[in-house]
Amino acid sequence: MSKRLIKLVLFYIILIGVWQCLAFLKVWPEYIFPSPLGVLKTLVTGFEDKTFIIGILISMKRILIGYGISIVLGLLIGLLIGRIKTLNETLGTLVLGFQALPSICWLPLALLWFGLSETAMQAIVILGSLFSIIIGADTGVKNVPPIYIRAARTMGARGLQLYTKVIIPAALPSIISGFKQGWSFAWRSLMAAELLYVGLGLGHLLMMGRELNDMNQVIAVMIVIIVIGVVVDRLIFAKIENKVRERWGLA
């Protein structure tokens, strides 16, 4: 076991130990300060009676649809903005502006347009992640060394081939970074939106915990949300990103 891992495990053992001690001493009432054991129990029952699993599946379905649409749209718009000067000078500024807007600020607009519905949920996920993906693709395309394009042209590549064989591959590291940032924005805005919508997602389970004064459930759902976020970010995106950077010789 590496030294780093030992330190990490020790830290969490001590943290949970202190937490358990404080809970055991009953410094605060349980609805304010739950014990780790209580949280663990809720987690187990939550997975046993499938409420958590259903919550995860529903949230995942929403994010996959919304994020999928975001990827397609974002890539397309990003590539166009990156290559076409007029679009960059017009639409590009709008994208930069929207990027500065915290994604949850789309919620009132989405609710007014689509009501309290699945569509509103999707809209928030899409709007939350779209601009990061556009900017990632746009930056990537703008930073493609012109010599790659010249080299490809001298070897006879033209039109769409330049995009598929040179521009997209050359911009891939930046595109992947955009995807990664887009995903974390999508995940955050979905959770925020679910707090307000009765739709059985994880955010809704979190809100239910509050309404029932069940602090154990609040913490348990928070842990689930954190774990999903970390797993996707670390195990999927970071891996892809590292692999791409390594292959491109950027690492």
Add this chain to the structure above:
Amino acid sequence: MIKREYEQFQFQGEELKKLAEIKPHKLIDLRGAVCPHPLNVIRDTISSLNDKEILQAICDHEPTAKENVPRFSARRGYPFGIIEQNGLWQIFIQKIEKAQPRLQVVNVSKAFKTSDGNFTALNEVNLTIHQGEFVCLLGPSGCGKTTLLNLIAGLDKPTKGEIWSNGNRVTGPGSDRVVVFQEGALFPWLTVMQNVEFGLKILKVDGKIRKALALDYLKLVGLDEKFHNSFIHQLSGGMKQRVAIARALAMEPSVLLMDEPFAALDVYTRETLQEELQNIWSESHKTIVFVTHNVQEAALLGDRVIVFGKNPGRIKSEYEIDIERPRKIDNPEVFLNTKWITNDLREEIEGSEYEDEVRGVAQR
């Protein structure tokens, strides 16, 4: 090399008799001439010949490159015969109609828009390059040599004038004219093999043929097989340029355009690659246009060295380098040519990076 050319034109039996019977229209007697410049005498006489006329030059010793007696190759449009009789060497030359030029640059100007108005990168440039020639474009930065290469490649369009390739007007890039760039033009997301196959894939060449071609050319440029599946950042600078040359050659273009391909390499790697490029060229009979700012490199590699001046970019002078191949960097004739061209450049260019270049050459 000179021996090989002799063999090529060695006449025997009947042919020898025929050649001896030729009554030349013009005769130059170089017996007793202490050559410095019989070259110029012969060259001037050729230009005054009619197409049908035959020139005979007589020397009292074997014409060797060292003594600067020209060897007129078929490549330049002059066939020749050499026979030896009683210790006298007779050279027969007939002017033939020149083949269609491989590349023709006609009155080409190129201007770029900059923040302080128009910048004339090239002004009224004319240049004719024949099939199989190795032409070096030499000059300081900002003289438009790379601009001209890009125009020939079709990557840019001239502001004025025309460029012709094999009788066709150049309007864009073509797979008959492939460019080898300075370091950094290989695709990092592809392996060495995939890079070499890139152009063939664009041309929709069948997978098996593509692979075979790529392997052939990687072998020709001397890249170790264990690097065939490496990624580009795992290669050294010299290996990268080998791959870049292989990638261009794999398209089998008749013209190879090289934009300072060895400029970023260390001295030893550069010398090796310069030698290998000469071999590749003499085996493949490609037309090579080679841009460089290194006088020595130009004198070493070129049949012709076109010297560019700047402000505005234009052709200043032209040298024919008539030294047998393969040439080595320590060949005294290469050194001499380097010195002449350097002097020529020094006259015009002051205070540019040429000072360093000159000092570098003087030290060697």
